[in-house]
Amino acid sequence: MARILALDYGKVRTGIAVTDELQLIASGLTTVSTGQLLPFIEEYLRKEKVERIVVGLPKQMDNTASESEVLIQAFLKKLSAKFPDIPVERQDERFTSKMAVQSMLDSGVKKKKRQDKALVDEISATLILQAFLNRF
Numbered sequence: 001m002a003r004i005l006a007l008d009y010g011k012v013r014t015g016i017a018v019t020d021e022l023q024l025i026a027s028g029l030t031t032v033s034t035g036q037l038l039p040f041i042e043e044y045l046r047k048e049k050v051e052r053i054v055v056g057l058p059k060q061m062d063n064t065a066s067e068s069e070v071l072i073q074a075f076l077k078k079l080s081a082k083f084p085d086i087p088v089e090r091q092d093e094r095f096t097s098k099m100a101v102q103s104m105l106d107s108g109v110k111k112k113k114r115q116d117k118a119l120v121d122e123i124s125a126t127l128i129l130q131a132f133l134n135r136f
Contacts, residue, residue, distance in 0.1 A: 002051035005044070006129035008093065008121050009055055009072050010034060015121030017129040023051075026129035031118035037075070038082055045083070053079065053086055056093030056128045091132040096124040103127075 001021050008015035014037050016029040032040045044050070055076065058066035079088060103123060 002049035004052050004054060004129065004132070005029075005041070005050050006054040006091070006125050006132065007037070007056065008096065008125035008128055009037075009068070009075060010121060011068065011071055013118055013121055015118070015123070015125035016040075017122065017125035018048075019129065019133065021049075023133065026126050026133060028122040028126045031121045034075075038078060041079075042082070045086075050086060053083075053088045054091050054129055054132045055079075055088060056096065056124070057090040058093055061094075089132065091128050091135075093124065093128050096127045 001023055003021060004019045004023055006017040006026070008017075012034060013031050014034050015031045017026050018029045019026055041053075055072065058068050058072070060066055076088060
């Protein structure tokens with residue numbers, strides 16, 4: 001089997017998570033500058049086989065799209081054009097940032113480390129990926 005890659009897409013930086021080859025466990029991979037996201041994915045795909053990419057779907061509490069969805073749609077067009085053979089799926093990402101901070105609190109992560117937005121984005125991507133895996 002191949003891995004599943006998940007993205008918590010942001011205007012400035014994007015958190016990235018990945019499954020193991022058996023697609024059982026979601027793990028944080030890294031956070032990259034959003035401007036470097038496509039080159040990062042391209043390099044990652046040279047090294048690892050990826051079956052699909054899951055991108056967070058930001059929604060408001062009333063189920064409407066959030067403001068960042070416009071940016072994500074533009075990115076999705078570029079992603080599909082660059083990697084047409086890799087299916088892209090969406091996963092609701094509501095509350096993932098809050099859940100990421102809470103998981104750091106629960107794990108005893110020091111305050112300074114909890115303020116690291118890149119780490120929050122990476123954990124959020126992991127939560128998005130785990131939620132996607134739990135659907136099946």
